[in-house]
Amino acid sequence: MYISQIKISNFRNLYQFTMDFHDGLNVIVGANNAGKTGLLKAIDLLSEPGKVSIEDFNKNDLGSNFDSKYKEVSPEIVIEYHIKHDISEDDTTDESIIKLLSFIGMDEIVSSKCAGDDPTKYTLSACVKARYALDPKHITEYLQAVSTTTTFEEFYSAFTICQKYYSWTYTNGVSDTIVDSKEATKIFRVDFIEAERNSEAVYSETKREIESFLKSDPTGALKLQKIQQELSQKMKEAIDPVLGKISGLVEHEKNDIGLSKGNVAISQDLRPSTTISGAYVIDVKDTKFGYVVPLSHNGLGYNNLINMYMLVKLVEIQKGKDFRILCLEEPEAHLHPAMQYKLFKFLKKLDEEDDLNQQIFVTTHSSNITAVAGLDNMYMLAYDRDIFPVDCRQQSLKKQFENDEPAKKHMMKFLDVTRSDMLFADKVILVEGIAEKLLLPKFLEKCGYPYEDEHISIVEVGGKNFAYFVRAFANNPVKKKVLCVTDGDFVWKLGNSAKTLAEYKAHIPTHVSDLNLTFAGATNVKTVIQKSYGSTFEDDLFMCNIGNSKVSKTLLKLALPISLHTFISKYGISFEKWDRNRTEIPTKSQEKIFRILDLVKESIVLYPDESRMYKGLFFAKLFYAYAENKKGDIALGILVDEELMGALKVPPYIKEGIKWLST
Numbered sequence: 334m335y336i337s338q339i340k341i342s343n344f345r346n347l348y349q350f351t352m353d354f355h356d357g358l359n360v361i362v363g364a365n366n367a368g369k370t371g372l373l374k375a376i377d378l379l380s381e382p383g384k385v386s387i388e389d390f391n392k393n394d395l396g397s398n399f400d401s402k403y404k405e406v407s408p409e410i411v412i413e414y415h416i417k418h419d420i421s422e423d424d425t426t427d428e429s430i431i432k433l434l435s436f437i438g439m440d441e442i443v444s445s446k447c448a449g450d451d452p453t454k455y456t457l458s459a460c461v462k463a464r465y466a467l468d469p470k471h472i473t474e475y476l477q478a479v480s481t482t483t484t485f486e487e488f489y490s491a492f493t494i495c496q497k498y499y500s501w502t503y504t505n506g507v508s509d510t511i512v513d514s515k516e517a518t519k520i521f522r523v524d525f526i527e528a529e530r531n532s533e534a535v536y537s538e539t540k541r542e543i544e545s546f547l548k549s550d551p552t553g554a555l556k557l558q559k560i561q562q563e564l565s566q567k568m569k570e571a572i573d574p575v576l577g578k579i580s581g582l583v584e585h586e587k588n589d590i591g592l593s594k595g596n597v598a599i600s601q602d603l604r605p606s607t608t609i610s611g612a613y614v615i616d617v618k619d620t621k622f623g624y625v626v627p628l629s630h631n632g633l634g635y636n637n638l639i640n641m642y643m644l645v646k647l648v649e650i651q652k653g654k655d656f657r658i659l660c661l662e663e664p665e666a667h668l669h670p671a672m673q674y675k676l677f678k679f680l681k682k683l684d685e686e687d688d689l690n691q692q693i694f695v696t697t698h699s700s701n702i703t704a705v706a707g708l709d710n711m712y713m714l715a716y717d718r719d720i721f722p723v724d725c726r727q728q729s730l731k732k733q734f735e736n737d738e739p740a741k742k743h744m745m746k747f748l749d750v751t752r753s754d755m756l757f758a759d760k761v762i763l764v765e766g767i768a769e770k771l772l773l774p775k776f777l778e779k780c781g782y783p784y785e786d787e788h789i790s791i792v793e794v795g796g797k798n799f800a801y802f803v804r805a806f807a808n809n810p811v812k813k814k815v816l817c818v819t820d821g822d823f824v825w826k827l828g829n830s831a832k833t834l835a836e837y838k839a840h841i842p843t844h845v846s847d848l849n850l851t852f853a854g855a856t857n858v859k860t861v862i863q864k865s866y867g868s869t870f871e872d873d874l875f876m877c878n879i880g881n882s883k884v885s886k887t888l889l890k891l892a893l894p895i896s897l898h899t900f901i902s903k904y905g906i907s908f909e910k911w912d913r914n915r916t917e918i919p920t921k922s923q924e925k926i927f928r929i930l931d932l933v934k935e936s937i938v939l940y941p942d943e944s945r946m947y948k949g950l951f952f953a954k955l956f957y958a959y960a961e962n963k964k965g966d967i968a969l970g971i972l973v974d975e976e977l978m979g980a981l982k983v984p985p986y987i988k989e990g991i992k993w994l995s996t
Contacts, residue, residue: 334429334521334656335692336376337458338415343391343408345371346716348724354692355731356417358684360706361696362756363714364788368725369696372714373525373660375412376694378463380523380658382501382514385410385465387493393722399479399488407475408492409466413506416461416520422453432656433459435516436505460506461517471498521658528663528696657691665699673701681705703753708734708745713756715811726810733805743801755802758790760814760994763802767793769818769870771968776983780991789994797844799860800851807855814857816990819845820870821863825950827932831939834946837866861990866946867953871960871967873984875953882906884980885952891970892960897922908933908948929954 335356341347346368361369378385390408416436418429436459467475475498478491503517504510664680665673680693697703703711709731717726734741755761764770770793774784794802799817806815822842826832845860852858867873878884885906890898896919903917904910912930915923933951937944960967971977983991 334416334418334433334690336379336414336521336658337417338413339372339375340411340413340415341372341375342411343394344375344385344410344412345389345391346393346723346725347371347375348391348394348722350725350727352712352727353729354694356692358681358693358706358710359695360703360711361694361714362698362703362711363696364716364757364759365698367714367716369714370528370662371725373662373694373696376658376660377523377525378412379414379461380518380521382463382465382518385501387496387499391722395489395492396485397722399482399485399492403488403492404476404479404482407467407472407495409464411465412463414461414463415506416457416459418457418459420455420457422455429457429656432520433457435512436461436520437507461512461520462504462506462509463517464502464504465499466502467495468498468500471495474498521656523658523660525660526662526664528666659691659693661693661695663697663699664695665697665702670699670701673699674705677702677705681707681710684710698757700753700757703756704749708741708748711756713809713811713813715759715813717812719812726812728809728811730805733809737804740801740804743798744805747795747798747801752792752802755790755792755805757788758813759788760790760816761802761806762789762791762816762818762990762994763794763799764791764818764870765794765796765820766870766964768964768968769793771965771972772874773818773987775972775978776987777991779981779983780988780995782991782995799844799848803848803852803855803858807852807858809857812857814994815859816994817848817858817860818870818987818990819860819862821868823863823868825866825868825954827929827947828935829939831936831947833940834866834943859990859993861986864985864989866950867984869957870984871957871964872953873986874981875956876949877982877984879906879949879952881980881982884977884982887974887977888971889952889956891967892956892963894919894922894959906952908951911951925958926955929958 336354338351338353341350346366350368352372361372363369374384374389390410395403395408416433418433420429437457475495478495479488482488482491501514503512503514505512661680664676668676677695680695684693695702711730712727713730714725714727717724734744762773764773770791773791777784777787777789792802797819799819803815803817806813820842821840823837823840824832825837842862845862848858848860863869863873865873865876867876875885875888878888882905886901889901889906893901900914900917900919904914911918911926912934915927915930918926929951933947936947940947971981
């Protein structure tokens with residue numbers, strides 16, 4: 334049995350929200366305040382509805398409608414839990430029908446046969462509709478309280494007073510018939526481990542589980558009661574002499590301490606009681622020396638790990654007893670990356686191999702977890718402030734990739750710790766190589782769009798594999814902006830085969846045209862390519878800065894060997910000077926540089942009107958020829974040179990992309 338879908342109205346920042354789930358493991362990722370905690374809280378309410386309050390109402394809805402709507406109609410929270418469970422006609426031990434009976438439509442049972450050849454297999458669908466609403470008997474009090482309010486603050490204050498008139502009611506979401514609350518809250522047992530936790534809090538959850546397990550076993554409960562009685566009697570016999578002496582002393586000296594005047598006496602008795610909460614203790618044993626220390630003396634990370642493990646494994650012990658939901662909020666809290674990885678591998682293994690009546694929901698900010706979670710288990714969540722009223726949006730990554738198996742396989746292979754950060758970011762920039770990845774944060778700052786102020790993930794796709802990554806976001810309800818920064822890959826043939834500027838401008842690389850065709854209509858995706866005669870990022874970086882002699886000379890020195898630095902300093906960025914004084918070029922570099930010089934001269938003869946462009950292209954090609962195998966080092970060299978970084982111009986195509994990203 335599992336929650337297959339949830340519909341939420343007006344709960345926290347979830348306004349009109351719907352999300353589908355599958356059985357087993359569900360991993361929900363998103364930025365801060367994306368709605369992850371609110372979603373888990375809504376699931377938790379199915380088991381403990383008393384946890385809701387006026388503070389949990391959607392503030393945007395109240396603020397927008399308090400004057401126009403909620404002076405006539407009281408606000409309410411509505412949550413629909415759609416539940417599915419596969420059953421077999423010959424399974425006499427399955428308790429699901431009993432638990433779900435009040436929430437299943439009679440027609441549903443007839444039409445619920447599973448797909449396949451086995452006529453004895455069924456999928457039951459049920460719906461629990463929970464409403465946190467004003468008792469109709471108190472509508473007059475509510476209307477009187479809010480009628481004279483003129484501001485949201487006044488309304489909210491009056492609304493808060495009316496909380497005492499609010500309560501949960503439950504209906505069969507299929508037939509809309511009233512159902513007793515106990516019938517709804519007993520379907521699942523929900524364990525919610527919050528992000529803000531200490532080891533004692535998780536430890537208490539474990540003790541609660543053990544106590545519940547014992548109480549569910551009549552034989553065990555009777556045994557415990559008998560032991561408690563026997564122990565109490567033996568302890569009383571042992572300590573009675575001591576208590577008798579103390580009582581005598583108290584009675585003799587009660588006037589001295591002022592007890593008699595206040596008609597106060599000391600009554601004492603021994604009530605030994607062995608409870609589960611007191612009997613169950615976890616200590617930590619040192620594996621090297623064998624000593625034992627209390628759990629409280631251990632590190633918070635290990636304590637959380639121990640107790641979360643115990644909580645999960647108790648479900649395995651009680652297999653078939655309950656239908657369970659485990660909500661883990663940020664399990665990475667207090668755990669270093671390696672431990673995060675191990676914990677989630679355990680949870681995933683549990684989901685894949687163990688046949689438990691358990692559905693697990695995990696919210697996380699950890700790229701270590703998402704790197705191993707698997708696309709089929711993950712959901713993206715985002716808070717969309719561009720719509721009114723603002724609401725959360727979600728998308729299953731399994732569904733996002735369901736029609737593109739090659740992209741899915743690629744993403745599963747390459748979604749490592751670094752790249753998975755894009756799932757949490759507000760905006761994503763996809764780049765080809767390491768140089769762009771290193772320099773783009775500074776380019777963002779230079780364009781007045783500080784990298785630190787925005788949660789932007791810059792992802793190196795490793796070549797032209799943009800489409801695989803874009804698939805995760807294109808036409809996705811989450812609406813995350815994705816900027817693709819890619820090379821134009823124009824082949825600048827020189828010499829007698831030289832190409833013209835017109836040919837350059839008309840060129841669209843194949844991978845870009847494929848992107849535009851595949852994701853046509855995806856308004857949240859934009860691709861930018863070179864515009865300064867370059868074929869690569871390095872080309873354009875040099876070409877757009879060629880007008881600044883100091884900058885261009887510094888760039889050349891970063892790429893070209895030290896043996897050429899004196900020549901660069903002497904003749905700068907002048908094609909004519911390099912050609913005229915070519916014999917001063919060190920011998921080892923002459924063959925490469927002479928070849929490019931001669932080809933450019935031939936190109937200028939062929940297209941004299943474009944000589945300026947070709948002369949600049951000479952230095953760009955020279956820069957790239959030497960930079961090709963050390964792009965990362967050159968990018969780092971630019972970053973550490975504050976003077977160079979300050980004077981460096983951002984390539985026009987990147988500036989265009991940043992402008993689009995920032996709007």
